[in-house]
Amino acid sequence: MGPNKFSIIIPLYNKEKEIDRAINSVLRQSYEKYEVIVINDGSTDDGPEKVKNIAKNNNKIRMVSQPNAGVSAARNRGIKEAGADLIAFLDADDSWKSEFLETILRLKKKFPEAGAYATAYEEVFPSGKIVVPKFKAIPSPPWEGIIPRYFRSALGPPPVYTSAVVVPKIVLSEVGNFPVGINMAEDKDLWERIALRYPIAFSHQIVATYFQNASNRLCNIYSYVERERPFLKVAHEAIIKGELPQNKLFDLKEYIASCKLVLASIYLFHLFKPDEARRILRETFPKTFRISKRKYWLCLWTIMPTSLVRLAWTLKQNIKNLIAYL
16 A cells, blocks of 8 residues: 555444544545454444444545454454554544644654654543543643653653554564453553564644543453453663663563553452452552552552542442543
C-alpha cells in the first residue's frame, strides 16, 4: 500500500452503540490513504451488522470475524491482516478528530527514527465534561517532538494511549505484538517495550477522544492479574545487560516500582488478598519520595481488617463516580 498509507485496526466486541461513531470518525479524515480492518471478536450484539452496512458503500472497510479471544488477540489479528506500513489502533468506543492521520504523518516526516507516533487526547466523562490530561515531563503545548524521558512521563497520565498512536509495522515485528491472556495494561505493555528500544514522538495536538462512559470497557476488569506482563521481563533483562543510559535506567527502575505498586493495590483493594499485596511490596524498592510514600501507605492498608478495606474502597469508588457525573 506504500510507506505513507495506514492500516486502521478496530477490535469489535459488543460495541453496537459506539461502532458507528468510531468508523465515521475515520471516514472523516482529511488524509485518505488508509484501509479499515474491523476485527469482530465474537460479538453477540448487532455491531457486526452495523459494520457490514457501512462497508457496503465503502471499499476501504473490511471485517474479519473470529471466535472471542480478547482484545489483544483481535488487535494482533488486525496487524497480521494489515497491508500498510503504518498501523493505527482505534477502539470501537473511541473516535478521532478529522486531522488525526494528518498529524501522525507530520510527526513521521519530522521524526522518522521514532518507534511510535502519539498525540494528545481528550477524555469525555458521562456528565459530558471533557478533560485533557496534563502530561508529566513533556514540554508545554504546542510542543511536539521526541518525548525526553518516556518512563518518567509514564508515571503520570499515559503519554501513549491506544486510540491515539500509530506504530510502524516493522517495529511491531521486532518488539512483538500485544500480549495475549492479559486483561490489564496489555496496550501499555506494548508501548513500554517499544520505548525501551526506540524514541517516541509526541504531538500536543488533541486529535483523539477517549470516551469514559462507553459500554463494556475492559479497564474495569481486574481478573487474571497473576500473569506477569512481558515488559517486566524484557526490562529486567535490559537492566541486567546494562543496555540503558544512566538517566533512562533510573526512570525505568522507578517506573517498574510504580507498576508493582499498582499490582499490589489491585490485590489489596480489588481482590482483597493482603498477603499477596505484602509479598509484592516487600519486593519493591522505589527511590523517590513520592513513590516511596505510596508504598508505605499501601503497607499500612495491608494490616487493616478486610472489612475496613472493602468499606474504604467502596466509598472511594462512590466518590469517584459522583465526581465523574458532576
